[in-house]
Amino acid sequence: xxxxxxxxxxxxxxxxxxxxxxxxxxxxxxxxxxxxxxxxxxxxxxxxxxxxxxxxxxxxxxxxxxxxxxxxxxxxxxxxxxxxxxxxxxxxxxxxxxxxxxxxxxxxxxxxxxxxxxxxxxxxxxxxxxxxxxxxxxxxxxxxxxxxxxxxxxxxxxxxxxxxxxxxxxxxxxxxxxxxxxxxxxxxxxxxxxxxxxxxxxxxxxxxxxxxxxxxxxxxxxxxxxxxxxxxxxxxxxxxxxxxxxxxxxxxxxxxxxxxxxxxxxxxxxxxxxxxxxxxxxxxxxxxxxxxxxxxxxxxxxx
Amino acid sequence: xxxxxxxxxxxxxxxxxxxxxxxxxxxxxxxxxxxxxxxxxxxxxxxxxxxxxxxxxxxxxxxxxxxxxxxxxxxxxxxxxxxxxxxxxxxxxxxxxxxxxxxxxxxxxxxxxxxxxxxxxxxxxxxxxxxxxxxxxxxxxxxxxxxxxxxxxxxxxxxxxxxxxxxxxxxxxxxxxxxxxxxxxxxxxxxxxxxxxxxxxxxxxxxxxxxxxxxxxxxxxxxxxxxxxxxxxxxxxxxxxxxxxxxxxxxxxxxxxxxxxxxxxxxxxxxxxxxxxxxxxxxxxxxxxxxxxxxxxxxxxxx
Ligand SMILES: NC(=O)C1=CN([C@@H]2O[C@H](COP(=O)(O)OP(=O)(O)OC[C@H]3O[C@@H](n4cnc5c(N)ncnc54)[C@H](OP(=O)(O)O)[C@@H]3O)[C@@H](O)[C@H]2O)C=CC1
Ligand SMILES: NC(=O)C1=CN([C@@H]2O[C@H](COP(=O)(O)OP(=O)(O)OC[C@H]3O[C@@H](n4cnc5c(N)ncnc54)[C@H](OP(=O)(O)O)[C@@H]3O)[C@@H](O)[C@H]2O)C=CC1
Numbered sequence: 001x002x003x004x005x006x007x008x009x010x011x012x013x014x015x016x017x018x019x020x021x022x023x024x025x026x027x028x029x030x031x032x033x034x035x036x037x038x039x040x041x042x043x044x045x046x047x048x049x050x051x052x053x054x055x056x057x058x059x060x061x062x063x064x065x066x067x068x069x070x071x072x073x074x075x076x077x078x079x080x081x082x083x084x085x086x087x088x089x090x091x092x093x094x095x096x097x098x099x100x101x102x103x104x105x106x107x108x109x110x111x112x113x114x115x116x117x118x119x120x121x122x123x124x125x126x127x128x129x130x131x132x133x134x135x136x137x138x139x140x141x142x143x144x145x146x147x148x149x150x151x152x153x154x155x156x157x158x159x160x161x162x163x164x165x166x167x168x169x170x171x172x173x174x175x176x177x178x179x180x181x182x183x184x185x186x187x188x189x190x191x192x193x194x195x196x197x198x199x200x201x202x203x204x205x206x207x208x209x210x211x212x213x214x215x216x217x218x219x220x221x222x223x224x225x226x227x228x229x230x231x232x233x234x235x236x237x238x239x240x241x242x243x244x245x246x247x248x249x250x251x252x253x254x255x256x257x258x259x260x261x262x263x264x265x266x267x268x269x270x271x272x273x274x275x276x277x278x279x280x281x282x283x284x285x286x287x288x289x290x291x292x293x294x295x296x297x298x299x300x301x302x303x
Numbered sequence: 304x305x306x307x308x309x310x311x312x313x314x315x316x317x318x319x320x321x322x323x324x325x326x327x328x329x330x331x332x333x334x335x336x337x338x339x340x341x342x343x344x345x346x347x348x349x350x351x352x353x354x355x356x357x358x359x360x361x362x363x364x365x366x367x368x369x370x371x372x373x374x375x376x377x378x379x380x381x382x383x384x385x386x387x388x389x390x391x392x393x394x395x396x397x398x399x400x401x402x403x404x405x406x407x408x409x410x411x412x413x414x415x416x417x418x419x420x421x422x423x424x425x426x427x428x429x430x431x432x433x434x435x436x437x438x439x440x441x442x443x444x445x446x447x448x449x450x451x452x453x454x455x456x457x458x459x460x461x462x463x464x465x466x467x468x469x470x471x472x473x474x475x476x477x478x479x480x481x482x483x484x485x486x487x488x489x490x491x492x493x494x495x496x497x498x499x500x501x502x503x504x505x506x507x508x509x510x511x512x513x514x515x516x517x518x519x520x521x522x523x524x525x526x527x528x529x530x531x532x533x534x535x536x537x538x539x540x541x542x543x544x545x546x547x548x549x550x551x552x553x554x555x556x557x558x559x560x561x562x563x564x565x566x567x568x569x570x571x572x573x574x575x576x577x578x579x580x581x582x583x584x585x586x587x588x589x590x591x592x593x594x595x596x597x598x599x600x601x602x603x604x605x606x
Contacts (some may be wrong), residue, residue: 109440126440130433133483134475136430137412164502170486172437180436183473186498188505195489197465202491 005156005264007231009148012155013274018282021062027285027294028063035288036065037095037121037280038087042080042106043073048099055097058277064284068095077106084114094291095284096122118291121283123147124173132180140290141283146178148275149199149231150185151208156264158208158229160185166206168192168199168219168252174212174233182208199223211252221257230265232274308459309566310534312451316577323584324365325458325479326471330588330597331366331455338591340398340424340583341390345383345409346376349403358400370396380409387417397594398424398587403476424586426450427476435483442523443593444586449481451578452534453488454511459567461532463488468482468536469509471522471555472496477515477536485511500549502526514555532562533568536575 028034039058041052052068059066069083080098087093096119102108112124120128123143131139153160165187169175175191182189187208192199196215200223203209211219212233224230234252251268259265266272289295325346325353331337340362344355355371362369372386383401390396399422405411415427416596421433434442456463469492472478478494485492490511493503503526506512515520515536537555551595554571562568569575 126433126437127430128433129437130429130459132429133436133479134429134432135473135479136475162498164505170438172439176436176438183494183496186496188493190491190493190500192484193486193489193492195465196491202467 002052002213004230004262006259007137007152007229007264007266007271007274008168009152009275011269012152013148013278015155016151016275016278017058017062017281020278021287023285024063027289027292031294033294034065034092035095035283035284036067036090036093036257037097037284038067038069038090039097039099040069040071040080040083040087041099042071042075043103045101047103052099055277058281060247062281064151064233065092065279069148073103080106080111081114084111088114088116088119091291094287095280097120097122097280114261117252119287121280122173123177123283128177129130129172129177132177135184141287142181142279143173144178144279144283145174145179145212145233145272145276147279147282149178150181150232151279152266152272152275153208153229154225156229158264160187163187163207164205165189165208165210166192166203167201167210167212168203169212169214169233173211175210178210178212180232182210198281213252215252216250217252217254219253219262221259222259224258225263227263230262231272232266232268235268273280283302307562307565309531309562310455310459310532310567310569310574311570312455312576312578315413315455316451316581318458319578319581320361320365320584323581326588327366330592330595334595334597335367336591336595336597337368337395338398339370340400340587341370341372341393341396342400342402343372343374343383343386344389344402345374345378346406348404351404355402356460358580359406359582361409361584362587364485365584367584368395376399376406378572380413383409383414384417388563391417391419391422394594396422397591398422398583400425400583402495405524422590425476425585426480432475432480435480435487436447438487443594444482444590445484445582446476447544447582447586448477448515448536448575448579449484449513450582450585451575452481452536453484454582455569455578456511456532459532461567463490463511466490466510468492468511468513469495469506470513470515471519472536473516474515478513479560480515481536483517516555518555519553520555522556522561524557524564527561529562529564530566531564533565534575535569535571536559538571538576550594 001291014060087096096115123141128139131137165182167179170193203223210231216236232251232253240248312443331529349421359369390399426444431442434440468485470482473496506526519539535554535556543551
């Protein structure tokens with residue numbers, strides 16, 4: 001009796017990767033340039049290593065050159081920044097990504113700020129965040145996860161303008177920029193966070209709900225306005241004895257309940273996750289095109 | 304039968320100016336430094352000239368040196384930027400203010416961006432806006448008008464944390480940063496704008512309402528939740544034959560109606576207006592203290 005349409009991030013991400021691959025081969029043919037993405041991985045967190053591997057694979061699949069630097073857990077902030085500087089000056093690199101989190105002895109903001117804004121494909125530089133937060137000024141790059149959320153809404157024909165949107169969570173990498181993007185599309189946006197009282201009363205007013213809190217199944221069916229569109233950014237591991245790994249991944253939204261109330265919803269996994277990587281590829285392509293003044297495009301992904 | 308407490312911006316601004324004057328004389332005694340504010344006025348708009356005159360007077364009243372450059376309507380963007388560069392390099396200048404709006408043949412953002420962020424006492428540089436929009440990173444300066452709104456709430460003991468706040472308007476100089484500041488104080492914030500449907504339904508949920516739309520008397524009594532605190536940023540001239548000038552100033556909120564519903568409200572004039580100038584003085588003092596590593600302070604105005 002689940003009635004919500006499934007917003008298939010995996011499928012959309014595949015379409016986008018195909019579009020990107022086409023663009024890249026056109027650019028290569030026209031001006032001989034291949035986009036390049038450099039990834040810096042510090043320490044030996046398994047999840048980070050997996051993310052980096054997936055990003056490299058995705059690059060290959062669309063024809064982006066990928067470069068990787070791995071540094072030990074005990075390397076210094078200066079060493080990381082030195083590598084960033086090299087990539088900043090390397091014309092074959094159009095995007096630089098520092099896999100977060102960094103070891104706790106480093107100041108993450110210092111490191112992220114070292115990426116020049118022209119190659120800040122994560123969109124985490126305060127200058128890019130600042131431009132995103134301001135009306136009438138475009139950032140060079142929009143952070144990948146929130147950009148992916150908006151792209152899903154667009155490709156599923158969800159009208160944003162004039163709608164009420166609620167964003168659960170206000171992190172600098174997801175909630176905050178998602179709210180700025182929704183406002184830029186003329187939704188009326190409310191940001192809910194851990195100090196919000198009665199969050200369910202507020203989410204129930206949302207035509208569009210984006211959840212990015214990192215709390216498994218926090219958003220219950222009763223939190224959702226009938227017919228709302230729900231984008232679930234959360235990726236949470238919960239114990240699951242039946243699963244060979246001993247855990248499974250769930251979102252911030254209780255899918256079973258929500259899918260009976262919402263008109264459309266993203267699954268976890270297979271929703272926002274694949275879109276994040278697709279947007280990273282898109283940002284890298286945008287960067288290469290900008291660096292080489294290559295403007296041929298019919299893609300909806302730019303700007 | 305009006306029951307709302309009047310939030311007296313004029314009185315609070317006077318208190319703040321007195322605090323600033325005391326701090327400035329302490330700094331002068333201790334290290335011989337006097338804060339300096341440079342104002343650049345381009346063209347001959349009467350209202351702009353009035354604002355600049357008021358700012359100069361306010362500087363004098365607290366012991367800040369003020370410098371002024373007036374350029375003709377037909378001067379070039381380059382000329383304006385040249386003067387900004389001079390002030391950027393002048394150690395006796397701690398704040399630089401470009402009076403807006405500029406003549407239409409200039410790119411306002413280019414000019415504003417020319418002010419180095421260490422002297423951006425208006426807080427309009429995208430790097431300052433970006434830092435304000437991000438959690439966990441402090442801007443060097445908070446824009447004066449929204450800072451004044453928050454300071455009024457603070458000095459009147461209005462609790463912000465956990466409250467629902469609605470900001471009407473989303474300009475880069477008022478609405479947008481006001482929303483960021485309220486969120487920073489842990490309110491749950493909704494931003495309403497010209498594309499919002501049924502704004503009155505949303506404003507009626509607000510414990511704290513900040514109106515900055517530039518529409519005379521738009522917010523009626525019925526838009527306000529009983530007991531809410533209302534901060535009216537609007538300054539609108541409306542025709543008034545009874546007034547010797549032929550007009551009078553009103554806010555974005557219909558004061559007669561609102562003062563019967565709200566628990567506290569700012570008047571126009573005499574509310575946010577005087578606070579804006581007081582915050583400019585405060586930002587200039589903060590800048591001078593930072594430049595000279597002068598940390599003696601018991602003021603609540605810093606950061
Ligand atoms: N699909 C993808 O590609 C990506 C998925 N994610 C996932 O998205 C989720 C969020 O990530 P991220 O933004 O980095 O997380 P953060 O931990 O940085 O931020 C979480 C936010 O949620 C808010 N929050 C926490 N608990 C509650 C609560 N009970 N009620 C309301 N708000 C609450 C916090 O509020 P406060 O500010 O008050 O502390 C904070 O703003 C995670 O599950 C993460 O794994 C993240 C990035 C990419
Ligand atoms: N007291 C002081 O010191 C100061 C006072 N002011 C006053 O504050 C007011 C706002 O100034 P400013 O922010 O610069 O103005 P702007 O014109 O730059 O912005 C106005 C904002 O209000 C929104 N808006 C306009 N009409 C409506 C409507 N009918 N319903 C909902 N929202 C609407 C606009 O929405 P959209 O984005 O969709 O167009 C826009 O975001 C003015 O009266 C100004 O004089 C300003 C600065 C300092």
